Amino acid sequence: MEKRTVLDARLRAAASLVRQGAFFADIGTDHAYLPLFLVENGRVERALAADINEGPVAAARTHIAQRGLSDKIEVRRADGLSGMESLGLTDIAICGMGGELIRDILAAAPFVKDGAIRLILQPMSRAEVLRRYLAAEGFAVKEERRTRDGDKIYTCMAAEYTGTPYTLSLLEATLGLLDRGDPLLLADAERKRTAARRRMAGKAQGYQNTDAEQTLLAELSALLEEL
Numbered sequence: 001m002e003k004r005t006v007l008d009a010r011l012r013a014a015a016s017l018v019r020q021g022a023f024f025a026d027i028g029t030d031h032a033y034l035p036l037f038l039v040e041n042g043r044v045e046r047a048l049a050a051d052i053n054e055g056p057v058a059a060a061r062t063h064i065a066q067r068g069l070s071d072k073i074e075v076r077r078a079d080g081l082s083g084m085e086s087l088g089l090t091d092i093a094i095c096g097m098g099g100e101l102i103r104d105i106l107a108a109a110p111f112v113k114d115g116a117i118r119l120i121l122q123p124m125s126r127a128e129v130l131r132r133y134l135a136a137e138g139f140a141v142k143e144e145r146r147t148r149d150g151d152k153i154y155t156c157m158a159a160e161y162t163g164t165p166y167t168l169s170l171l172e173a174t175l176g177l178l179d180r181g182d183p184l185l186l187a188d189a190e191r192k193r194t195a196a197r198r199r200m201a202g203k204a205q206g207y208q209n210t211d212a213e214q215t216l217l218a219e220l221s222a223l224l225e226e227l
């Protein structure tokens with residue numbers, strides 16, 4: 001058997017949010033690194049590795065077979081969570097996709113509105129769209145972990161359905177949980193400020209309304225002063 005799967009910091013953060021003993025599914029699994037890591041390290045007994053595209057499905061099958069884990073990790077070709085409503089999944093990861101696509105996958109799978117299911121979500125972009133969706137639909141974000149890879153900061157969140165919708169400020173939608181003890185919060189807030197300034201300049205050039213950017217910039221500056 002090959003040596004154990006090694007994850008980068010982004011996927012390690014996702015793995016750390018999966019609960020011990022979960023029945024785990026990785027949606028958009030690509031090479032199946034996440035389920036392999038979780039099974040190899042005894043975090044979960046069995047898992048589902050799913051992807052919409054044939055190439056990643058084939059890569060997942062190959063990797064899992066090479067490690068002798070085909071009896072523990074099932075591979076499926078599926079669009080999002082389709083066909084998985086009655087499997088009894090407890091922890092579901094959707095990582096490495098845009099926030100809008102993650103939202104669309106969740107919206108198409110009402111069975112995830114179940115307090116027993118934990119969602120592990122790692123948007124690569126438009127995280128604010130995903131956070132607003134979670135808030136409006138009554139999913140509480142229990143934990144959020146930031147990681148850095150070179151110049152990039154990634155965020156991964158664990159969300160669970162409570163059925164109680166809530167609203168987010170612009171700052172909360174943009175930055176997520178504001179854990180002052182997180183050493184990466186400062187760098188994340190600085191990057192978001194740079195991005196908001198760029199957006200505002202672009203909009204101002206096109207004579208568009210920049211109220212939202214101005215509010216966000218004021219909130220980010222106040223937070224950065226505090227940190």
Ligand SMILES: C[S@@+](CC[C@H](N)C(=O)[O-])C[C@H]1O[C@@H](n2cnc3c(N)ncnc32)[C@H](O)[C@@H]1O
Pocket residue numbers: 011027028029030031050051052053056078079080081094095096097101105
């Ligand atoms: C950039 S890869 C991310 C792989 C891995 N989850 C990670 O975070 O490193 C995105 C994967 O999502 C898959 N994907 C895109 N849309 C999907 C959908 N609607 N349902 C399932 N998988 C999807 C793609 O085929 C691709 O393998």
